[in-house]
Amino acid sequence: MTKGNANIWHVGDDLAARYAQGVLPEPDAWSLERHVESCTACASRVSASVRGTAAGAVLTQVRDAVLAALPETSRAFAEAGAPRPALPSARAGAPRGPLAPPTASRSARLLWAAGPAVRGAWLPAVLVVAAGALALSYGAGLPGARALLLALAPLVPLSGVALSYGPHSDPLYEVAAATPGGGLRLALTRTAAVLAVSLPLLTFTGLLLPASGAPAAAAWLLPGLALVLGSLALASFTGCRAAALLTGGGWLCAVLAPVPAAPGGAFTARLAEQLSRCLDGVGAQGAWAGAAVLSAALLAARRPAYDRPLR
């Protein structure tokens, strides 16, 4: 393990010479390039070696040319197509651009954090739900596809949260639990990622489907949010998996249970009617908004529970 160690390992003259001649094996060259990014002494040693090769003379010419052209640079580059002197690569036969330092912007890191959330089985499942609803409607000519989609849609972000956070689903959970950012912050980041994918996708799919008595395509947004927040709050008591099962099961009971007993019509028509009762109108949407706010408040109060591993 000392081999790549920045404290012990340094570029010797022989290594630098072989690098300059372009005869160093690719992996060793990479190690060397990584090392000289942070070690000034070795960087100067390698520079000196490169200047000693044929490339050195070319580099000097280029440098002189660039310095001579400096006052006219802006004009020269403004003219499209002005030929720029190509920098000769020090490694013969393997020309490549200068090594860009790895960019670790904030957004990229957030993407990593969210990455495991939208991985694996969940993303295909979302696409299957969306494509399935469209196929039922336009392929099979089923009139009540939107009702089915609305009944299933709130379960999609719920399952995404359950599949991305917690000891049962996150392989890195034990490591994350010992970090300051592995608790509620990570859970919320992944929830946001799951919502960012599922809310627009399923709402847009709903818009493409004929209404046939079902509520508006966006009617599930507040219930979806309330169920996800409720599930996160509940997870502080029961763990993510049980919480998602409870809230998702509760939702299915609310919309499906009265359907078989309801009078008349096709199954989807009765489902559409039941969904209207649950989703349509200021009262219903207001209640869902209230539930979302209450869940958020409960989650904020239960925040310390996320500081230790959930069940």
Added chain:
Amino acid sequence: MTSIRVTGLRVRHRRTLALDSVDLDLGTGVHGLLGPNGAGKTSLIRVLATVARPDAGRVELLGEDVADHRGRTGVRRRLGYLPQEFGYYPGFTVREFVAYVAWLKEVPAAGVPAAVERAVARVGLADRIDAKVRTLSGGMVRRVGIAQAIVNDPGVLLLDEPTAGLDPEQRVEFRELLRELGGTATVVVSTHLVEDVAAACTEVTLLAGGRVAYRGTPGELTRLGADTDGPGDHPIERGYTAALRAHRAHGTREAVR
């Protein structure tokens, strides 16, 4: 300086008592945690990693009481932890994976790329930094686990069976890294390989049945083995079995009394 102070620690695991009245003071250096399976090594490491909550007793890390929320957050930024069962995201590259853990540990964003490369170089994976973790061998994955643990230059580093899956040459290199890390940090290594302890540790703590059975230096444990004719192929192995037997005999006498 004492960076780990444990007093009267009791931990239940399911229905059994995993640790009972454990008192420990550990400072800078490499501390080997030995003991038979089920002795409570992993329970102790998980409590020290602030992952498991103790049922009784007090745990102070780097001068902070970890029962206190604010203290715990501060400690976690300066903690490195490699669990026994190390899970990872197979689709991440080594660089992405270690950077992700640096993000979780709230390493200042500007320093993350350099910290990641340094940590990966220290475990000897500089040439595989942009390889996907799933393409690495078991020993290399283990080293990625060590890299993620040291990416924040931890003051307390907890390694649960870190040499499992390493070949003999890698183990020798790993011990060298341990000695280097132990120069500035408090490193706790749980292991069942007595020779790792003899080669790399400055102190040994032997756990048995959830209690501290023996504390001393590897040299003292070796001398204990030289004076007894217990089973073992190496003096320190004989010392290990002798200390364990002495602890059990003592426990039996206590029970009879």
